[in-house]
Amino acid sequence: GENVEQHPSTLSVQEGDSAVIKCTYSDSASNYFPWYKQELGKGPQLIIDIRSNVGEKKDQRIAVTLNKTAKHFSLHITETQPEDSAVYFCAAKESGGSYIPTFGRGTSLIVHP
C-alpha cells in the first residue's frame, strides 16, 4: 500500500519568512495530492491540491510543487503570517482507484510575530 512521509514534524518561522513542508510517497500510481490545514480544535480544511499532470500550482501565498520522478511534493507558504500557524497534512491518492487517501503525520507550523 501507499506510504506517505512528511517532514518536518515541527516548523518554526518568523512572520514574513517562507515555510516549506515536504512529503514523499511510495506508490507510483498515486496522482492526486491534497494539502490540508488544521487549526487547533477544528477539522482539517483543504487549502490546495495538485494532480500529476502538472508540476506546480499556486494560490496567492501558497504553492505546491510535485516531482513525480522523485515521488515527492512540497507545500510552500510565502510571507507567513501568525494566522498561518496550524498543523498541515499532506496526502496521496490514486485518482479513481482506491477510495482512501493516505495521509502524512502532519507538520506543526508556528509563525512568530
Next chain:
Amino acid sequence: DGGITQSPKYLFRKEGQNVTLSCEQNLNHDAMYWYRQDPGQGLRLIYYSQIVNDFQKGDIAEGYSVSREKKESFPLTVTSAQKNPTAFYLCASSIDPSRYQETQYFGPGTRLLVL
C-alpha cells in the same frame, strides 16, 4: 449553508458504556469516512462508506461500529470493546471517489474523553 456537522463537540464516556457520534452532511456526497486523530499520529481510518447500506472497515475498526441508512448520515458508535477511546474523531465526505471527484471535506470533529 452546505457542509458537514458533527455532534456533540465534546463527549464523555464511562467505563463499559457505548457512545454514538453523529455525522451529517448536506453536500449530497456519496462517500463518508470516519477518522481517529491522536497527537502526533495523523489521521487513521476507522470506517468508510461509498454508498447507502454499505460500509467497509478501515485500519483501526476494532471496537467501533457504523451504519449508513441514509445518504446524509454516518453515525459512529464507540463500543465498550474499544479500550482506549480518548481521541479526536473526524468525519469526512467526498462526492464520488471512484470518478476523480475525490476531495475529502471534513467536519469540525468530536473530542471523546473517558471518565
